Each structure stands twice: as structure tokens, then as C-alpha cells.
Amino acid sequence: MKITAKLMVALLGLYSLSLMAQADMPAGAPDWLQQVHEQKRQQPDAMLALLQQHEDSIPSLPRQVQRRAYQEFATLFGMMGQHQQQLAYARKGLALDDAADTLRVELMYNLGFATETQSNYLEAQQYYQQGMKLAEQLGEESLRLRGLINQAAALSGQEHYQEALALLQQVYQQVETLDDWELEAEVNAELGLLYATITFEEEGVQFLDKAYAMYKEKGWRKSKIAVLYNLARSYSFLEQYEQAFATYQRMLTVSQQYDDQLNLYYAYFGLAISSHESGRYNAALTYIQKAEEFKHLLQSPLSEIVHYYEKSLIYSGLQQHSMALQQLMLARQYLQQLSDGESDSMRLNIEFMQAHLQASLGQYEQAYESMQEVFFLFQERFNQESELALSSLRLSFAQEREQAERALLLKDNELQALRLLEADRKRLIQWLWTAVFAITSLVLFILLLWQRMARRDTAPDSPHDQEETKSL
Secondary structure (H helix, E strand, C coil): CHHHHHHHHHHHHHHHCCCCCCCCCCCCHHHHHHHHHHHHCCCCHHHHHHHCCHHHHHCCCHHHHHHHHHHHHHHHHHHHCCHHHHHHHHHHHHHHHCCCCHHHHHHHHHHHHHHCCCCHHHHHHHHHHHHHHHHHHCCCCCHHHHHHHHHHHHHHHCHHHHECCCEEHHHHHHHCCCCCHHHHHHHHHHHHHHHHHHHCHHHHHHHHHHHHHHHHHHHCCHHHHHHHHHHHHHHHCCCCCEEEEHHHHHHHHHHHHCCCHHHHHHHHHHHHHHHHHCCCCCHHHHHHHHCCHHHHHCCCCHHHHHHHHHHHHHHCCCCHHHHHHHHHHHHHHCCCCCCCCCCCCHHHHHHHHHHHHHCCCCCHHHHHHHHHHHHHHHHHHHHHHHHHHHHHHHHHHHHHHHHHHHHHHHHHHHHHHHHHHHHHHHHHHHHHHHHHHHHHHHHCCCCCHHHHHHHHHHHCCCCEEEEEEEEH
16 A cells, blocks of 8 residues: 555656746747746646637747747646647647757657656656757756656656666756756655655655745746645655645645646545545545546546555455455556556556455455466566666676776786886986986096196106207
8 A cells, every 4th residue: 555655646746747948939939929938837727728729820830939839738738637638749849840959858858758657668768868968969957957857757657766866866966056946946846756755755845845835936836736745645654644634635725726627636536545544434435536526637547547546445444345346457457558567566566455355255266366466476576676686786796897907907007107107217317327427437538638738738848859959
């Protein structure tokens, strides 16, 4: 049950925290598009309606303005949880032009986000990486860091929490050097979400509180509501149920005020989960039935799975095992829409819950078969994790060996360099001594020559010369 709650937190974070950098509005943009650009965070419903009102005129606008309009459509549909429409408009914008600009980065992120909501994580990450590469080429650091946040969300959706945390911590350290409050709010919201998911709920609450204050100051309603949901879930994990209920009620009030039906679903669903976790099964059933009035707005198979699984848990708590098993069968139908390897925890939970319910109904043979499936899935996942760990260990050893070889090579090169320096020094000293000897020898030779010449000049005349002098 705890795992299910964690999955639900990640699911809402995925839907709600798709913040994008805002590129400048291109020349020739009409006033209504400028208004959408500036007010979509504060009035998403009204701005989407304004866009739809002018949609027929978009093809007559300059191509760059058309791209911006489709980007605004994609962003707004993402905020509204209508991810199929988000995907369609992101593709429209990308198909218009392949210009390497910030607008293309935003469209790539929207495309990745819409793909991620369908649990196609690997494909989504490819779109994020393409967008990040272009952002880096353009020198747009804030936009590149948003790509890292998107990647972290995708990794978290695949339960690769350590990798996700490393990316978010990297962004958190770098955001201090940038004057970008939106990026700061986003990384705080995502860090809070991830900490809550990996059972560091108190740390998660601190980050979420900071993000909520920032979104509240700017009036970003959708983002503020999403953080409220994650705060409520964190309080529930901490078993602070009264605070959780109060936070859900705040979310419910705001959602009702703006007739935000998708968030009404999440508010009622969150109340159902916390009621169930606190043992209030009748209240939980009432809340989840209320949530079902808005369930048709969900566009993700994982959302459907979590809904029916949670409802099965509630019926089980009420000892209505047949009803619980029916809900579980509905959840299994949506499992078929997920590819192998996606939401393994959910698959394990469903099989285990099914075995428990079958045993409660006296269906022991079916329960035994379900437990065999549980063991098979568990063993498969254990083998996969062991293989990944072994591969990681091998890679680690290979990297350590390569580092050691590089270190030895570096030391050998340093030693060779020292030997060459020593040889050069010896040769230099040898040349110096040779030069000193040569100069000294030359000086001595000059002195000796000078001395000899001096003696010759001062020597007395010979006797023969004296006699010649006298005769004269």
C-alpha cells in the first residue's frame, strides 16, 4: 500500500510540473497571443479558451508566430492534463519548421512530457536529450537545466530514484548562480516530490513548502494546487492525517472555485487514500466514488491502474472481497497497455493483492497460482536488478582499472620527464664546467703569453751587443 501511494505522488508530479522557459514573442504576433503568453499560468482555462477561439486564424499568421501558438496550445493542454492534445500540438509546431531556436527546445520538452505521461519513458528521455543538446548549443543554461529536471522526473517514474536525485541536486546547486525564480521553484517542487517518494518526507515537506510559497506569490494556480497535493501526500506518509486532510480541503476549495475538474479528481482521490490509510474505510469509499465523477479526464493507463488498485484496497478494508477482486481485474486490464518493465512494482502489488483476495474467498488453487506469479515477477525483477548491479560493478572495476592505468601512465610520463630534465641538467653542468675550463685555460694562456713578452722586453743586452756599442 505504501508503494502505491508513492506511485501516486510521482504520477501527479508528472502531470503538474511541466514548467517551460518562456521565449520572446516573435514579431507579428497578435495581441491575443501575447495575452495568452503572459497570463496562461494565472488563468489557464481562460487562456486555452482564448486560443481555441482564434485557432482558425493561426494558419494565416507568419510561420514563426504559428509555431509559438502551437507551443502555447501544447503547454496549456499539458497543464490541463490533456496529454494527447499536448502531443498533437507539439508535433504540429515541430513540423512547421526545423529552426534551431529556443522555441524548438520548448516544443521538444512538451513532446517528451506528453510521451512520458503514457509511460513511454525511454522515448520521452530521447526527446528531452535532444532538447537539452540544442539548449546547450544555444547557450541557454536555464533551458538546459529544465531538461535535466524533466529527465529526473522520467527516471523517478521508472523508480530510478538515485539517478533522479543526482540530477536534481545538480540543478539545485547550479540554480543559485542563475536569476531564474521559475527554475528555482520547479527544482524545489521536484526535490520535495522525490524526497517524499523515497520516504524522506520531512525533507520533502520543506522543499514543497518553499515551492508553494513561490507559486502562491506569482499566482500560478495549477502549480500551486499540484504542490498542495504532494504536501498532503507527504503529511499522510508521516501519519499526520489531520494536516493531510486540511491540505486536501484547501486543494478541493481552490479546485471548486475555478471549476478545475481534473484537480477535483485528484483532491477527492487523495482524500480517499488518506482516509483508507487512517482506517476510515467508509469515508474512503465515499471520496473515491466522488472522484469517479471526474475520472474520465484521466489520459494515462497508469492513472487508471492506481485508481482501481486503491479502490480494491478500500473494499478489502471493508471486507468486501468480491468487490475488491472486481476492481483488481479492472486494474489488470490497463496493465496490458504498459510495455514490459514499466511499473513492475504495480504489477507485483496487483498479483499479491489478487492472491490475498482469492485466499480470502476460499479460492486457494487460484491464490496459489497468483503467488507463483508473484514469485516469478519478484525473481525476474531481482535478476534484472542483480544483472544491473553486476554490470554497474563491472563498469566500476573497468573504470577503476582505466583510472589506475592512466595514473601509472601519467607517473611514468612524469618519471621520463624528470629523467630528461636530469639529463639536460647534467649536460648543462657539463657544458658549464667545460666552458669554465676553457675560459680559465684561455685566461692562463693569455697571462703566460703576456708574461713572456714582458720578460723579453725587460731583459739586458747580450755581450756581443755591448762590444759593438763600445767600438762605435
